[in-house]
Amino acid sequence: MKRVKKVLLVLLLLMLVSQIPFAYRRYKLHKLNSAIQLANSKHNVLETDQGYKEYRGVAHVHSFLGGHSSGQFADIISAAQANQLQFVIMTEHKEKDFDTAEMTLKGDHGGVLFVNGNEVSLPNDDRLLVLPGTPFADLSGQSSQRNLPGQVGIVAYPESFKSWQSTAYDGIEVYNVYSNARQINPIVAFFDVLWSHRSYPDLLFASFYKRPDENLRRWDQLLTTRKVIGLAGNDAHANIGLSLIDSSGKTLVGLQLDPYPTSFHLVRLHVLLPTDQKLDQTNLLAALREGHCFIGFDLFGDTSGFRFTAKNGAENRIQGDEIALTQNTRLEIALPVAGSIRLVKDGSAIGNDGQITFKEFEVKEKGVYRVEVYLPQLGRPVGDQPWIISNPIYVR
Numbered sequence: 083m084k085r086v087k088k089v090l091l092v093l094l095l096l097m098l099v100s101q102i103p104f105a106y107r108r109y110k111l112h113k114l115n116s117a118i119q120l121a122n123s124k125h126n127v128l129e130t131d132q133g134y135k136e137y138r139g140v141a142h143v144h145s146f147l148g149g150h151s152s153g154q155f156a157d158i159i160s161a162a163q164a165n166q167l168q169f170v171i172m173t174e175h176k177e178k179d180f181d182t183a184e185m186t187l188k189g190d191h192g193g194v195l196f197v198n199g200n201e202v203s204l205p206n207d208d209r210l211l212v213l214p215g216t217p218f219a220d221l222s223g224q225s226s227q228r229n230l231p232g233q234v235g236i237v238a239y240p241e242s243f244k245s246w247q248s249t250a251y252d253g254i255e256v257y258n259v260y261s262n263a264r265q266i267n268p269i270v271a272f273f274d275v276l277w278s279h280r281s282y283p284d285l286l287f288a289s290f291y292k293r294p295d296e297n298l299r300r301w302d303q304l305l306t307t308r309k310v311i312g313l314a315g316n317d318a319h320a321n322i323g324l325s326l327i328d329s330s331g332k333t334l335v336g337l338q339l340d341p342y343p344t345s346f347h348l349v350r351l352h353v354l355l356p357t358d359q360k361l362d363q364t365n366l367l368a369a370l371r372e373g374h375c376f377i378g379f380d381l382f383g384d385t386s387g388f389r390f391t392a393k394n395g396a397e398n399r400i401q402g403d404e405i406a407l408t409q410n411t412r413l414e415i416a417l418p419v420a421g422s423i424r425l426v427k428d429g430s431a432i433g434n435d436g437q438i439t440f441k442e443f444e445v446k447e448k449g450v451y452r453v454e455v456y457l458p459q460l461g462r463p464v465g466d467q468p469w470i471i472s473n474p475i476y477v478r
């Protein structure tokens with residue numbers, strides 16, 4: 083009996099000790115939360131009027147229409163409103179016998195602009211986000227699926243994409259929440275949820291968010307050959323969770339880890355439209371195709387107001403644009419919160435400046451320049467991951 087007691091005691095001790103790292107991870111989320119609040123309290127936009135107005139939204143969103151999601155339109159609309167988004171880009175999986183792009187949210191709903199896109203599977207399993215979607219009658223299975231004028235094609239899941247030679251895409255989804263989440267260790271995630279979900283449901287993202295090194299390398303490579311825009315996809319399904327359901331189908335205990343309001347909070351697309359244009363589908367897609375946009379991990383601090391511009395005396399340009407190299411070509415980067423700016427030229431970091439809100443860079447060489455911004459004040463590991471990923475400026 084004594085022996086059994088001893089074994090039980092040791093087991094109990096082991097169990098308690100095994101929970102120390104998770105208690106510590108919860109404490110770190112608490113610290114991160116305070117650091118984010120501090121950063122947001124210092125949010126200050128240096129220059130607002132450069133002839134462009136900024137709109138924020140999310141891309142790569144699924145509803146119940148394309149299978150493996152139970153998300154309802156009303157939930158998607160209210161999540162967009164709660165996140166103060168101005169647009170949502172729907173990307174429904176295609177169905178053989180009905181047109182999911184036609185049936186999904188499009189146009190204005192509750193003050194939010196919806197674009198009715200598709201996520202198209204090619205015969206070799208490559209995926210393209212096609213915006214707006216293509217009618218089901220056109221399900222030819224060819225990369226020539228993009229056949230409507232003004233359509234935008236984005237490579238989804240670049241880590242498993244193969245048709246790189248194709249010209250059917252304008253951009254690449256350099257970051258995807260779902261792909262990143264798939265790298266989670268399920269045991270670690272289980273205890274993180276147990277310890278931290280109640281207090282920090284959104285911030286749990288911080289425990290697995292990682293810079294998409296491989297996709298960024300791929301993008302930099304493509305950029306040496308042609309213009310390719312970079313986007314982030316929320317890949318919102320609202321279908322990751324744990325639940326206990328009784329025989330009548332009633333949920334007894336339910337915990338959803340990726341409801342739309344959380345998903346729409348993590349990462350967003352910030353798009354710049356000329357001030358004389360209104361936000362509609364045509365203008366939004368045109369701006370995306372131009373690369374007039376950046377990726378902001380707004381969960382870690384509001385990225386609104388970030389600007390990456392170029393001038394050479396004769397021309398003023400923004401991210402996504404080309405500019406000619408002259409004696410006076412300059413890049414300017416403005417941040418809404420002091421951060422660390424990493425300037426990347428043709429895939430290599432050429433400068434790293436810490437805790438500044440403005441940087442001017444004199445351009446001496448032609449090349450493709452893009453920016454990553456970090457907030458080291460958030461502490462590790464989040465402070466080591468990008469807070470903003472810009473689109474490039476092409477100095478020709």
Ligand SMILES: [Zn+2]
Nearest residue numbers: 142144201317
């Ligand atoms: Zn998807």
